[in-house]
Amino acid sequence: MTPSHEHVEVILGLQGRVVIPAVLRKNLGLTPGTTMVARVENNRLILEKPDAIWARIEGRFSPVPSTVHLAEELIAERREMAKKESQA
Numbered sequence: 001m002t003p004s005h006e007h008v009e010v011i012l013g014l015q016g017r018v019v020i021p022a023v024l025r026k027n028l029g030l031t032p033g034t035t036m037v038a039r040v041e042n043n044r045l046i047l048e049k050p051d052a053i054w055a056r057i058e059g060r061f062s063p064v065p066s067t068v069h070l071a072e073e074l075i076a077e078r079r080e081m082a083k084k085e086s087q088a
Contacts, residue, residue, distance in 0.1 A: 020047075 008021045020030060028049075030036075036047045064070065 008024055010018050010021065012018055024030075030049075035050060037050055037053060039046050039048075061070075
């Protein structure tokens with residue numbers, strides 16, 4: 001795999017199209033029809049495969065025990081906040 005610090009110049013073409021150079025497509029396993037998710041972060045364009053996004057999300061929540069239900073905890077916290085606000 002190409003080191004992450006390698007830079008390959010790309011040029012914005014007609015209609016805003018960018019061609020991902022072959023060396024990058026190969027290193028990332030991108031083939032025609034691959035779905036990518038685009039976002040802007042810190043004035044940079046980030047392209048990611050959806051499975052990479054899901055892996056990152058799962059990694060963030062992996063330390064949470066399976067017995068903990070984050071949605072239920074959030075709802076309970078919000079209800080408690082609303083109760084305190086209504087009493088004020």
